[in-house]
Amino acid sequence: MTDVMRYAAFTTTPTGGNPAGVVLDARELSDAEMLAIAAELGYSETAFLHPTDERQYRIQYFSPLAEVAFxxxxxxxxxxxxxxxxxxGTVDLATQAGPVPVEIAxxxxxxxxxxxxxxxxxxRQASEQEVRAALDALGWPADDLDPEYPPHVAYAGNHHLVLAAASRRRLADLDYDFDALGKHMTDMGWTTVHLFWPESPTVFHARNPFPPGGVVEDPATGxxxxxFTGYLRTLxxxxxxxxxxxxxxxxMGRPSLLTCTTISDDSRVKVSGTAVPIQ
Incomplete structure (x- = not known):
């Protein structure tokens, strides 16, 4: 019997954050079995760890529909x-997107x-065609975007379309065409669309539709x-x-708090948060 743990990430309460499944030793599981576990659990992702050495692990992530690189x-x-x-202490995770060290405190x-x-x-800057198709699926006119933040496709293990909402009200009013956006994202190879509104130069509000994973929206997307942090640095x-x-x-009623820190002379980003068990 596989021991599947349930945690809410980027929150201090089980009713907030983004739920995730965790299997700490998946060495005996096939990809098909891991996908079936993720689909039954129904969370946006479940993490499966394969211990390889002391504090070293290969890790795989499955949404209810497919494996995700990171x-x-x-x-x-x-x-x-x-x-x-x-x-x-530090653990070293080997992901499909490359090594990801994690400091646990x-x-x-x-x-x-x-x-x-x-x-x-x-x-990179998103093309006019990429943006137009996404806006059509979102039901957003072009003037609902903030011209101070140009649309980009940003990468940190996965590709994400980044769009800036012109107002907090626009960000809050999200009712999109799931199938149309999902098809466009799949065609483009995007994992989520990162919609955001700047409260200040260092404080942002975000939403992340995730139809390629079979999920309407992620409540927290590390x-x-x-x-997104890399995008801001590029700008x-x-x-x-x-x-x-x-x-x-x-x-969504699941408030989450993510902290991101740039690194001197390094394109990588540190992402910090808490997680609590879901009973």
């Missing part, structure tokens, strides 16, 4: 679960926090947060060692 919130959840088993309550270092980030809006705060999941 997932931030499931990494945070799995790392906090590991902390409860092996204690604080204790917090003031006796629980654990985790800080992952993402795969290298990159960002991989997209890392890619020249961030200095080294800048700390960003990203609020996500609020409009």
């Amino acid at each position: 997932c931030g919130h499931a990494t945070i959840a799995a790392s906090v679960a590991l902390g409860a088993q092996i204690g604080p 204790t917090d003031s309550t006796g629980g654990f926090t985790a800080t992952l270092t993402s795969p290298p980030t990159s960002s 991989a997209a947060a890392a890619a 020249g809006r961030l200095k080294d060692d800048t700390i960003l705060t990203i609020h996500q999941g609020v409009d």
